[in-house]
Amino acid sequence: MERNGIWWRSEIIYQIYPRSFQDSNNDGIGDLRGIKSRLPYLKDLGIGVVWLSPIFLSPMADFGYDISDYTAIDPKFGTLQDFDDLLNEAHQLGFKLILDLVPNHTSDQHQWFKESRSSRDNPKRDWYIWRDAKSDGSLPNNWLSVFGGPGWEWDSATGQYYYHAFLKEQPDLNWRNPEVQRAMFSVMRYWLERGVDGFRVDVMWHMIKDDMLRDNPVNPDYLPHMATYDSFLPVYSTDQPEVHQVVRKMRDVIDEFPDRMMIGEIYLPISKLVAYYGVDNKGAHLPFNFQLLTLPWDPRKISSVIVEYEAALPSEGWPNWVLGNHDQPRIASRVGLQQARVAALLLLTLRGTPTLYYGDEIGMQDVPIPPGKIVDPQGLNMPDKNLTRDPARTPMPWNNKLNGGFSEVEPWLPLDKNYTRLNVESEYNDPHSMFALYKKLIALRQSSHALIHGNFRMLYSDHQLISYLREAPGHSTFLIVLNFSHRTTLFRSPIEIHGVVEVDTYLDMIGSEVSNFIALRGDEGLVIRLTDK
Numbered sequence: 001m002e003r004n005g006i007w008w009r010s011e012i013i014y015q016i017y018p019r020s021f022q023d024s025n026n027d028g029i030g031d032l033r034g035i036k037s038r039l040p041y042l043k044d045l046g047i048g049v050v051w052l053s054p055i056f057l058s059p060m061a062d063f064g065y066d067i068s069d070y071t072a073i074d075p076k077f078g079t080l081q082d083f084d085d086l087l088n089e090a091h092q093l094g095f096k097l098i099l100d101l102v103p104n105h106t107s108d109q110h111q112w113f114k115e116s117r118s119s120r121d122n123p124k125r126d127w128y129i130w131r132d133a134k135s136d137g138s139l140p141n142n143w144l145s146v147f148g149g150p151g152w153e154w155d156s157a158t159g160q161y162y163y164h165a166f167l168k169e170q171p172d173l174n175w176r177n178p179e180v181q182r183a184m185f186s187v188m189r190y191w192l193e194r195g196v197d198g199f200r201v202d203v204m205w206h207m208i209k210d211d212m213l214r215d216n217p218v219n220p221d222y223l224p225h226m227a228t229y230d231s232f233l234p235v236y237s238t239d240q241p242e243v244h245q246v247v248r249k250m251r252d253v254i255d256e257f258p259d260r261m262m263i264g265e266i267y268l269p270i271s272k273l274v275a276y277y278g279v280d281n282k283g284a285h286l287p288f289n290f291q292l293l294t295l296p297w298d299p300r301k302i303s304s305v306i307v308e309y310e311a312a313l314p315s316e317g318w319p320n321w322v323l324g325n326h327d328q329p330r331i332a333s334r335v336g337l338q339q340a341r342v343a344a345l346l347l348l349t350l351r352g353t354p355t356l357y358y359g360d361e362i363g364m365q366d367v368p369i370p371p372g373k374i375v376d377p378q379g380l381n382m383p384d385k386n387l388t389r390d391p392a393r394t395p396m397p398w399n400n401k402l403n404g405g406f407s408e409v410e411p412w413l414p415l416d417k418n419y420t421r422l423n424v425e426s427e428y429n430d431p432h433s434m435f436a437l438y439k440k441l442i443a444l445r446q447s448s449h450a451l452i453h454g455n456f457r458m459l460y461s462d463h464q465l466i467s468y469l470r471e472a473p474g475h476s477t478f479l480i481v482l483n484f485s486h487r488t489t490l491f492r493s494p495i496e497i498h499g500v501v502e503v504d505t506y507l508d509m510i511g512s513e514v515s516n517f518i519a520l521r522g523d524e525g526l527v528i529r530l531t532d533k
């Protein structure tokens, strides 16, 4: 295994949604001890970095993204001792562990907000974004909450509105206030001193808002099925120039500790996204690239975005790719199980750090949630728009036993009905399973210099195919050919090639020799090691 170079460039990141990975105390909710017990599975899979969605004290209005104490572990997930044990075990096994940092907003139950809302002259009043009503009594501006309704909540006790980009239970902090900055930097130091290897920073592009709070413009492309939030363009409420100063300061805190890193959650077009690498690459190490999550599964669109992204990266900026997360439909539901195998090949052979969402490696699909069981506030607040994120957050099926071995009691969200057939154990023993494919791909990637460090060169793309090369001087070159359709097609290589298949989506071509013309089955993808004739 190649384990050289900077870890966040060479290793694969695996996102765990702690509520749904493994329950150890049978309350139906996953926890830290559960995660610890499953580290050997992750070792076997071959990933190197574990990212945990929030595990901190929280009233759970947004399932942990509403934090009431940044330095306490929520009892549902365990204790600080459990955390230290997990971190220690992860490090022993050679993993890096990164935590979710949620600096844009706190819970309304956080002590800071309780003080802030207690009176207009409380020293923490300015820690949040408070504004008077307009003279006619209306809201301070037209900003909307991502989760539906206005972004402003009236506080009758002190007679002002406060701003919340998400739930009213998630008031936004005022990052223009230096005391807020200092407080959050000390939260970061607390965890870095404990030994965590970095953070995934929640909604980084939201952190600073226009200082004049100007109205957002109407979105001319809004369609009724979209979330109400999308009816305006968040021109003044997000992605302000000053955010880069804040990111830079966060980076300085990270850099006080050796070998740590920071990922930014940023949903922006490529041209704006790359600014988050910062001047001289002193911003986020990896601003999350969500292009594969947000684009239609169309090889023409995807190939052009890959090329655009490669070209837009700053010279030392390291790329990254994501196929799924806890906010988006699962890849296997979005593109189907067969194309999800093509997607796996793509994710693990593009240039840059891949992030894998738990369960995608066994082809987990969105689980339909009956109306009474929906718990995600985004779904509950906009019931007619089918926006609940619960289907992609369901418990991991480990085996065919009760509740898939996730818990002995009814889990907080239902498992997929097919869990007795499709689970980690069954796939482990099936040489053609999605798990087998992921494992082969990961092993190949981690042992191939060109797949980790090599250049990327787009070779050919059309309405069915994408093909590209990964090459590094002195190392094997890889040719990747992906059929994005269910129909057969013929790949005519624009360059002279000869090679051997290392991995293919059907897992029945390994070792076959190929040359200039390759007939592909529907949904077939190949990773080919080029050889001399």
Ligand code: GLC
Pocket: 062, 065, 066, 102, 166, 202, 203, 265, 326, 327
């Ligand atoms: C991020 C999280 C999402 C959460 C939101 C508000 O987008 O990924 O789950 O609801 O921030 O914190």
